[in-house]
Amino acid sequence: MANQKSFLSNKLATELVLRAMRPEDSDAVARIYLESRQHHFSWVKHPKLADFVTDSHGERVMVAVFGNEIVGFASLSEWDHFLHLLFVKEGWQGYGIGARLLEWARQAVNEPLELKVVVANLDAQRFYDREGFVPVRKSQLARPQNVTYRDGRK
Structure with missing residues (x-):
């Protein structure tokens, strides 16, 4: 298991792509947001798939893609240098995806x-x-x- 995780970590380090979210990514990103909130945010009552569009409105969204799969995203409010959302798909935590998205956000702002x-x-x-x-x-x-x-x- 440790060797498998190490192998995947190495592949992700070289093959993970960060790019601006496209309209066709919206459903995959919204699903990551919804599933994470359902599993880990007990205080959110009745989360919906449509919440992502509302919660990220006006923000710059970057997706992390491995192969053809979106495995994480970050939503940045640039005017106030505020990282509003950073989510990694269930089962993909611990591979450095969040750190890569965070580095993007750091570089996107001056403050x-x-x-x-x-x-x-x-x-x-x-x-x-x-x-x-x-x-x-x-x-x-x-x-x-x-x-x-x-x-x-x-």
Whole structure:
């Protein structure tokens, strides 16, 4: 299993393509968003496939493609250097896809990138900590509570 993961990680490092989302990608990206929210965001009541279009409106969306499959995406609000969404398809976590999407977002803005993470999402917090982000605010009143992170590398 470890050798298989290493092999796939090496292939992804050389063959993963990041590109701007196209209209024909919308359904695949919306499915990744919906499935992740259904499995990991218990506070979201009745998530729908159409939520992606609403939640990313006006943002620049980059997709991560391996072979012919979209395996992740990021949605960036450039005017306020805010990474709104970053999702990796179920079963594809741990291969560096999120880090590649994050690097794209960092390069797309001139100011330090900011993002929010729900307090209960410990995996996301560990990921952003590893990637050099630092917590700058905690919103106690938001439901669910969240932490704002800022890129400590810029």
